Amino acid sequence: MNKILYKKQLSQNVFSMVLEAPLIARERKPGQFIIVQLGGDFGERIPLTIADADAEKGTISLIIQAVGVTTLRLVNLNVGEYVANVLGPLGHPTPIKKYGKVIGVGGGIGVAPLHPVVQALKAIGNEVKIVIGARSKELIVMEKELRVIDPDLTIVTDDGSYGKKALVTEPLKEACETWKPDLAIAMGPPIMMKFCAATTRPFNVHTLVSLNTIMIDGTGMCGGCRVNVGDETKFVCVDGPDFDGHLVDWDNMMLRLGTYRAQEQEADHRCRVGLNK
Amino acid sequence: MHQTREQLDVQAKEILGKFSYDTITMKERMGIPAQEMPAQDPAVRVCNMEEVAIGYTENQVRVEALRCLQCKNRPCVQGCPVSIDIPGFIAKAAAGDFASAISILKDSSLLPSICGRVCPQEVQCQLTCTVGKAKKDIDQAVAIGRIERFCADWARENNAEPAMEIAPATGKKVAIVGSGPAGVTAAADVRRAGHEVVMFEALHKAGGVLVYGIPEFRLPKAIVQKELDNLTAMGVDIELDFLVGRTRKIHDLMDVDGFDAVFVGSGAGLPRFMGIPGENLVGVFSANEYLTRSNLMKAYDHENAQTPLFHSKKVAVFGGGNVAMDAARTAKRLGADEVYIVYRRTEEEMPARKEEVHHAKEEGIKFLMLHAPVEIVGDEKGKVAGVKLITCELGEPDASGRRRPVEIQGSEKIYDFDSVVVSIGNSSNPLIKQTTPEIEVNKWGNFIVDEETCQTSMKGVFAGGDIVLGAATVILAMGQGRKAAKAINDYLAAL
Ligand SMILES: Cc1cc2nc3c(=O)[nH]c(=O)nc-3n(C[C@H](O)[C@H](O)[C@H](O)COP(=O)(O)OP(=O)(O)OC[C@H]3O[C@@H](n4cnc5c(N)ncnc54)[C@H](O)[C@@H]3O)c2cc1C
Ligand SMILES: Cc1cc2nc3c(=O)[nH]c(=O)nc-3n(C[C@H](O)[C@H](O)[C@H](O)COP(=O)(O)OP(=O)(O)OC[C@H]3O[C@@H](n4cnc5c(N)ncnc54)[C@H](O)[C@@H]3O)c2cc1C
Ligand code: SF4
Ligand code: FES
Numbered sequence: 001m002n003k004i005l006y007k008k009q010l011s012q013n014v015f016s017m018v019l020e021a022p023l024i025a026r027e028r029k030p031g032q033f034i035i036v037q038l039g040g041d042f043g044e045r046i047p048l049t050i051a052d053a054d055a056e057k058g059t060i061s062l063i064i065q066a067v068g069v070t071t072l073r074l075v076n077l078n079v080g081e082y083v084a085n086v087l088g089p090l091g092h093p094t095p096i097k098k099y100g101k102v103i104g105v106g107g108g109i110g111v112a113p114l115h116p117v118v119q120a121l122k123a124i125g126n127e128v129k130i131v132i133g134a135r136s137k138e139l140i141v142m143e144k145e146l147r148v149i150d151p152d153l154t155i156v157t158d159d160g161s162y163g164k165k166a167l168v169t170e171p172l173k174e175a176c177e178t179w180k181p182d183l184a185i186a187m188g189p190p191i192m193m194k195f196c197a198a199t200t201r202p203f204n205v206h207t208l209v210s211l212n213t214i215m216i217d218g219t220g221m222c223g224g225c226r227v228n229v230g231d232e233t234k235f236v237c238v239d240g241p242d243f244d245g246h247l248v249d250w251d252n253m254m255l256r257l258g259t260y261r262a263q264e265q266e267a268d269h270r271c272r273v274g275l276n277k
Numbered sequence: 278m279h280q281t282r283e284q285l286d287v288q289a290k291e292i293l294g295k296f297s298y299d300t301i302t303m304k305e306r307m308g309i310p311a312q313e314m315p316a317q318d319p320a321v322r323v324c325n326m327e328e329v330a331i332g333y334t335e336n337q338v339r340v341e342a343l344r345c346l347q348c349k350n351r352p353c354v355q356g357c358p359v360s361i362d363i364p365g366f367i368a369k370a371a372a373g374d375f376a377s378a379i380s381i382l383k384d385s386s387l388l389p390s391i392c393g394r395v396c397p398q399e400v401q402c403q404l405t406c407t408v409g410k411a412k413k414d415i416d417q418a419v420a421i422g423r424i425e426r427f428c429a430d431w432a433r434e435n436n437a438e439p440a441m442e443i444a445p446a447t448g449k450k451v452a453i454v455g456s457g458p459a460g461v462t463a464a465a466d467v468r469r470a471g472h473e474v475v476m477f478e479a480l481h482k483a484g485g486v487l488v489y490g491i492p493e494f495r496l497p498k499a500i501v502q503k504e505l506d507n508l509t510a511m512g513v514d515i516e517l518d519f520l521v522g523r524t525r526k527i528h529d530l531m532d533v534d535g536f537d538a539v540f541v542g543s544g545a546g547l548p549r550f551m552g553i554p555g556e557n558l559v560g561v562f563s564a565n566e567y568l569t570r571s572n573l574m575k576a577y578d579h580e581n582a583q584t585p586l587f588h589s590k591k592v593a594v595f596g597g598g599n600v601a602m603d604a605a606r607t608a609k610r611l612g613a614d615e616v617y618i619v620y621r622r623t624e625e626e627m628p629a630r631k632e633e634v635h636h637a638k639e640e641g642i643k644f645l646m647l648h649a650p651v652e653i654v655g656d657e658k659g660k661v662a663g664v665k666l667i668t669c670e671l672g673e674p675d676a677s678g679r680r681r682p683v684e685i686q687g688s689e690k691i692y693d694f695d696s697v698v699v700s701i702g703n704s705s706n707p708l709i710k711q712t713t714p715e716i717e718v719n720k721w722g723n724f725i726v727d728e729e730t731c732q733t734s735m736k737g738v739f740a741g742g743d744i745v746l747g748a749a750t751v752i753l754a755m756g757q758g759r760k761a762a763k764a765i766n767d768y769l770a771a772l
Contacts, residue, residue: 023519023524023525024524027523027524027525037481041575041581042574042575042578042581042582042583042584043574043583044574044582044583044584045481045574045584069583070583084481085481085517085518086518087479087480087481087518087519087520087524088520088523088524089523089524090520090523216566216569216570216574216584217479217480217569219479219480219520219546219706219708220546220547220706220707220708221489221546221547221548221565221569221706222548222563222565222566222569223548223550223562223563223565223566224562224563224566226550226557227557228557233550233552233556233557238707238708249557251659252557252558252659255558255559255658255659255660256557256559256659258559259559259560259587260585260586260587262588263585263586263588
């Protein structure tokens, strides 16, 4: 199990990977994720969204952005090698219902988790509009797959190197004003999701976000993934990963994400030093 | 004064020379001093993760075993949750026949090397021991747990574990959910009856709390691994990275995958928080997270581990149980300058094992008793800067029989801390309940089972350990695993 069947570099540090994982492929639903650990006593456990799955072939696909030690080690594995530990599918699936008009907003590699969700929403008859954004052209991934769902897909980049020079919140606001969606789904970096939620709030558009807190076990055991949602503390791994974006305490969540920044930078540095040898 | 193992051994050898096992009198037995457990020097051990209690020498264990009066009414056995034949195995240990001692132990307990280390003996077998009673000092009771540990370690080191006989294959299949002490015990006993056994574990390492919770310095992971290896050698298949309820539901295991019975030993893995302001600040951890990072992910090994740790200088640990002691002592080893246990009652009411409290104190952990947290205060960066505590006094006993802490109004004060570890207990994980509605649970989410058989409200599904008892102990989890296994074997025989 967990054999790497396919690997492709999508942009400078974004890779797509297909793993043999028949049990997970059979059970998973859009919105769910896995936890990966690369073996040995010392490996870290990291969460990754299941971007797609083929129950018949028994495979799952991942989109991985190499940002630190574990993601870097993962994308350096080759086809034919094995990922030692893969646990899933975890979390609650995104509720796939008839909402009417749905706008999906993906930032950076947030388009990876967005894809299966908008695909499923479209399949049951929702009208789907998609906005994707990134810092620059090289970081836009999965455009082709998303165009299948929304041929009028809107693309924005921070530097204007592709699509319109804007942040995703701009077309989102426009859509809220003119298209009037019944539901917005935002997936991407926390700061982007925070501003998407702020954008839809005045229009009273229900906004789902998929949170990417730090996790260890992914089973509800450690509480490291907790966030404030409304007046409650929620565990992202078992209560989420989707929440009402208007209720999430973004500032606290972002601070918590930075808990280990100093140590991560040190480890990342060590790791890259090793790789360059 | 810290005495080395060598010094303690010399003293024991001298005592042993004075007596013969066949002629020793009751009076002489009562006169032998209790043998101190050799331990790493506190100043040294706070800088390493190695086991604190090193274990008796052979001379020491024989001397300690001589202290047992071999009581006819066996009060110690009544105090033992799994009724080990205590005077029986101690007599063998006194005679130096450790092979017989271990086989007596193994008749009642599958994991003596673990129980000898982590059981709260002072409220079980040693509480009722005649010697301790006669001397009116629990510390003078026969050190049953330490003798048990020696015998188990001896058997492991000398490859003298009694062989497990396995009945011919029955063609029946049993799923075990969770690889903690309840699951391990149930798996072994069901396997012995000849059934095919597959154990499913969510994490990437088996062992449950024994591996992710209890630190290396109290229970070396190699010992737990040896027990798991024994299980594999018996033919139990351990499937890691498999979350029952998500990877596969109990229904599927039974209806599609052909399992005839299921034992759920999924533990009490849901950390409780207090619901006070500031609990989600950066630098506040559940004990589970704090300990898992260090134990399961080996984050204490800065050079090798990829999982980061929070660098703390002044840590407040909320709670007074074993979990709190483990978190506090771990924090110290991870480099904190000052660590406080903050508990709302007094040391007397603390549920932690006595030995752990003693060791914690030796290691310089400070005890702030009769204080309850009311708020965690943050700085402008959302990090812990302090803790607001209120002073308590003890009032009337509550349902648990312990005196209830009563807050003294107006006594709040802010203390400086940069990290907080919340160790106030665990509730049961709701996942299996959510995905298997037939299983009835009580209002705390614990599975309701038949007391004799550990059978749940769902046919063919049994459960035991913390998922039934709430956060309890290793020995109680093992006891239930054994009970359930017997019931499963009966159930399968009747199919
Ligand atoms: C439910 C969920 C789904 C996710 N899905 C994907 C996915 O499909 N593809 C993907 O590439 N990433 C995904 N992530 C993020 C991924 O888990 C992190 O990038 C990964 O943990 C980083 O580990 P590392 O050791 O490589 O880097 P580290 O060295 O640990 O971290 C490097 C940088 O990433 C930040 N970081 C650390 N942990 C996280 C985290 N959990 N989320 C976001 N940033 C983090 C750190 O602050 C740091 O700046 C997901 C996260 C969650 C919680
Ligand atoms: C830090 C700490 C210190 C302790 N110290 C002591 C002590 O000194 N003495 C003592 O007697 N007791 C102690 N205890 C309590 C003792 O460890 C527990 O009572 C005991 O481990 C319970 O055993 P169990 O088999 O029921 O569950 P656990 O040991 O909790 O094991 C359950 C296992 O099931 C897995 N699991 C859960 N859900 C699923 C699922 N859906 N699918 C697959 N796998 C699943 C979990 O990952 C876990 O590995 C301590 C506990 C902690 C946390
Ligand atoms: S009660 Fe104490 S002295 Fe009596 S048999 Fe048990 S261990 Fe020995
Ligand atoms: S990751 Fe540990 S509880 Fe969510």
